[in-house]
Amino acid sequence: MAARSYGQYCGVTTAVELIGERWALLIIRDLLVGPRRYTDLKQGLPRIPTNILSTRLKELQQGGVVRRVPLHNCGLVYELTPYGRALEPVILELGRWGFQTMGDPSPDDVVTADSLTMALRTAFQTDAAADAEYELHVGDVALRASVRGGILSVAQLAPPAPPVGGRVPAGEPDAVIVAGPGIRRLIVGEITPAEAIEQDVLAVVRGELAHLESFAATFHIAPLAAPLTV
Amino acid sequence: MAARSYGQYCGVTTAVELIGERWALLIIRDLLVGPRRYTDLKQGLPRIPTNILSTRLKELQQGGVVRRVPLHNCGLVYELTPYGRALEPVILELGRWGFQTMGDPSPDDVVTADSLTMALRTAFQTDAAADAEYELHVGDVALRASVRGGILSVAQLAPPAPPVGGRVPAGEPDAVIVAGPGIRRLIVGEITPAEAIEQDVLAVVRGELAHLESFAATFHIAPLAAPLTV
DNA sequence: CCGGATCCGAATCGATACTG
DNA sequence: CAGTATCGATTCGGATCCGG
Numbered sequence: 001m002a003a004r005s006y007g008q009y010c011g012v013t014t015a016v017e018l019i020g021e022r023w024a025l026l027i028i029r030d031l032l033v034g035p036r037r038y039t040d041l042k043q044g045l046p047r048i049p050t051n052i053l054s055t056r057l058k059e060l061q062q063g064g065v066v067r068r069v070p071l072h073n074c075g076l077v078y079e080l081t082p083y084g085r086a087l088e089p090v091i092l093e094l095g096r097w098g099f100q101t102m103g104d105p106s107p108d109d110v111v112t113a114d115s116l117t118m119a120l121r122t123a124f125q126t127d128a129a130a131d132a133e134y135e136l137h138v139g140d141v142a143l144r145a146s147v148r149g150g151i152l153s154v155a156q157l158a159p160p161a162p163p164v165g166g167r168v169p170a171g172e173p174d175a176v177i178v179a180g181p182g183i184r185r186l187i188v189g190e191i192t193p194a195e196a197i198e199q200d201v202l203a204v205v206r207g208e209l210a211h212l213e214s215f216a217a218t219f220h221i222a223p224l225a226a227p228l229t230v
Numbered sequence: 231m232a233a234r235s236y237g238q239y240c241g242v243t244t245a246v247e248l249i250g251e252r253w254a255l256l257i258i259r260d261l262l263v264g265p266r267r268y269t270d271l272k273q274g275l276p277r278i279p280t281n282i283l284s285t286r287l288k289e290l291q292q293g294g295v296v297r298r299v300p301l302h303n304c305g306l307v308y309e310l311t312p313y314g315r316a317l318e319p320v321i322l323e324l325g326r327w328g329f330q331t332m333g334d335p336s337p338d339d340v341v342t343a344d345s346l347t348m349a350l351r352t353a354f355q356t357d358a359a360a361d362a363e364y365e366l367h368v369g370d371v372a373l374r375a376s377v378r379g380g381i382l383s384v385a386q387l388a389p390p391a392p393p394v395g396g397r398v399p400a401g402e403p404d405a406v407i408v409a410g411p412g413i414r415r416l417i418v419g420e421i422t423p424a425e426a427i428e429q430d431v432l433a434v435v436r437g438e439l440a441h442l443e444s445f446a447a448t449f450h451i452a453p454l455a456a457p458l459t460v
Numbered sequence: 461c462c463g464g465a466t467c468c469g470a471a472t473c474g475a476t477a478c479t480g
Numbered sequence: 481c482a483g484t485a486t487c488g489a490t491t492c493g494g495a496t497c498c499g500g
Binding site (some may be wrong): 005006007008009010011012013014015016018020022023025026038045046047064082083086087089090094095096097098099100101102105106108109110111112115116118120122127150181224 | 235236237238239240241242244245246248250253254255256275277291294307311313316319320321323324325326327328330331335336338339340341342345346348349352380399411416419454
């Protein structure tokens with residue numbers, strides 16, 4: 001059908017024609033966390049109209065970004081192709097940029113597990129990361145972030161039920177951090193860990209307070225790189 | 231007015247709300263080359279409706295990405311704020327990604343001076359770059375790319391008139407390369423410099439052929455980083 | 461020419477309802 | 481679970497027009 005073209009022979013233009021439609025990048029953001037079913041995507045993107053979701057998935061498949069994989073038991077998942085996974089640096093850069101000017105959330109803004117997972121990946125500072133296990137709660141999203149040998153991995157925890165026999169990562173976390181959206185101010189360095197606790201932005205409900213320092217060093221986004229030439 | 235919100239508190243979402251509308255990223259791409267007047271932007275984006283251009287510029291100003299600067303003589307230009315300039319890594323990553331799957335151009339696709347300038351910046355490999363001056367022609371766009379001490383700077387040459395007294399960068403270029411859109415295949419390594427000449431993808435009309443080798447080493451985009459885990 | 465504003469038909473998006 | 485179908489609300493695109 002030859003999508004509405006920008007009429008230019010250029011990499012940026014080509015990219016924007018493939019992934020520039022409304023909602024597309026957010027679908028990709030969630031798929032960067034892992035393969036997802038249609039319903040998972042719908043839940044992770046609460047405001048997306050279902051017809052748009054299915055249209056985007058079709059377009060992204062046609063563009064070679066997303067693949068549709070039937071599950072052996074039943075059902076199916078969508079996953080990124082290698083080409084789609086190559087968008088990770090783009091999403092990370094975009095997230096880093098957006099993180100800087102995010103103000104406070106609107107009353108009806110939500111934090112989803114996938115968006116928080118990608119935010120942690122965005123903020124992850126390999127060089128400053130000491131081995132540790134953090135459990136992070138924001139709203140009703142619960143994550144387990146493991147740093148091992150400079151590698152970050154994030155697992156999503158089911159919030160309501162206590163871990164009956166579920167696949168909770170082995171071992172106790174070094175710290176359990178319960179935060180509100182104001183945790184953003186810690187990540188960008190607007191406030192120190194001490195101030196964060198003082199101002200009730202977050203609480204360390206288990207583990208030593210010192211781990212919050214390493215958390216803040218591990219997950220950090222510079223406020224705005226001073227331009228070399230202004 | 232509270233732009234149509236995605237309803238999430240997330241960096242990617244925030245970014246996409248600011249710069250995700252149609253044409254916005256292309257306006258930013260062109261402004262990354264330098265300040266531009268309304269008319270310049272319209273020429274560099276031949277298919278943009280004028281109302282969309284003015285709407286986007288207003289939105290980008292309100293978002294703190296673009297600034298409107300009156301010129302002392304008369305007229306005015308739009309330029310990126312420091313915050314807007316911080317989008318350069320995003321555009322570069324996006325351009326790199328898009329460059330990989332760009333097929334051949336549609337018959338009515340154009341190559342603009344600003345898009346080619348940004349494409350060179352995208353492909354620039356600091357580590358492999360030897361000092362040199364290249365003059366590059368693609369379609370009727372003519373550029374002078376100077377590499378000095380690992381720093382790339384690109385100047386746009388006015389194509390039709392011979393340099394009467396214009397501000398042509400001092401000195402002769404080491405090589406003058408006249409290419410078609412197939413130069414993309416050289417940049418992504420689909421063909422070697424020798425093959426490029428053989429297949430009439432481009433011609434070195436002045437300077438030694440050897441400079442084409444260093445050109446290809448200086449401007450290169452890897453076909454697709456092999457994913458660590460497939 | 462520069463820097464837009466206005467008008468209008470066409471395409472897209474969003475919300476809800478419905479289906480195999 | 482995995483989508484279609486429908487329909488009103490927006491947005492986009494193309495053309496024209498206007499004040500300096």
